[in-house]
Amino acid sequence: MSKVKIAVLCSGGGTNLQAILDAQAAGNIPHGEVVLVVADSREAFALKRAESFGVETAVFDKREYPRAARESAILACLKAHGAELVVLAGFMTVLSAAFVKEYEGRILNIHPALLPSFGGVGMYGLHVHEAALARGVKVTGATVHYVTEECDGGPIIAQKAVEVMEGDTPEMLQQRVMREAEWVIYPKALEQVCKKMRGDTI
Numbered sequence: 001m002s003k004v005k006i007a008v009l010c011s012g013g014g015t016n017l018q019a020i021l022d023a024q025a026a027g028n029i030p031h032g033e034v035v036l037v038v039a040d041s042r043e044a045f046a047l048k049r050a051e052s053f054g055v056e057t058a059v060f061d062k063r064e065y066p067r068a069a070r071e072s073a074i075l076a077c078l079k080a081h082g083a084e085l086v087v088l089a090g091f092m093t094v095l096s097a098a099f100v101k102e103y104e105g106r107i108l109n110i111h112p113a114l115l116p117s118f119g120g121v122g123m124y125g126l127h128v129h130e131a132a133l134a135r136g137v138k139v140t141g142a143t144v145h146y147v148t149e150e151c152d153g154g155p156i157i158a159q160k161a162v163e164v165m166e167g168d169t170p171e172m173l174q175q176r177v178m179r180e181a182e183w184v185i186y187p188k189a190l191e192q193v194c195k196k197m198r199g200d201t202i
């Protein structure tokens with residue numbers, strides 16, 4: 001069986017990418033393999049993480065490529081690498097409907113809340129955790145979902161709840177959600193999707 005070729009799209013730190021690469025190295029993603037990491041910023045630390053794993057990288061910097069040109073360059077790069085599955089991991093560009101259509105049902109994203117709560121336009125990064133704290137929720141978490149045209153609205157693949165603690169700041173909550181939920185469920189969901197793509201239901 002050939003492994004599903006995965007491309008990971010990042011913009012920043014890349015801790016979710018790291019969790020995926022670590023899971024792959026540990027043999028926990030037997031049905032898939034990260035073949036490419038794409039960043040929309042030259043400074044993305046995710047690029048260093050990819051390089052130290054020997055994974056090929058490509059950069060289409062926001063300062064050099066306007067949005068439409070960036071998308072078509074990314075798409076061409078994904079095709080050139082034979083990417084079958086696109087994984088968004090802290091990627092700060094919202095994809096156009098045309099891009100989503102090209103990889104329909106084959107783009108995953110992770111969101112740092114229990115969707116449909118605290119999702120949608122403007123809900124990214126610390127804003128999500130600020131909103132959760134402002135609403136006074138006692139439980140939040142993370143969601144892995146398929147990407148559709150609707151921002152944060154695609155079918156849910158996996159979720160994990162995380163407790164909100166008394167005195168949490170948005171930064172503290174963000175760290176706990178990443179550690180206890182995001183880094184745990186993303187590699188698992190990825191393997192689940194790759195396995196399904198290869199028609200393996202066991």
Ligand code: GRF
Binds near residue numbers: 010012016089
């Ligand atoms: C994570 O909180 C993820 O849920 C969100 O952006 C952040 C990315 O972090 N989409 P990293 O780049 O994976 O460290």
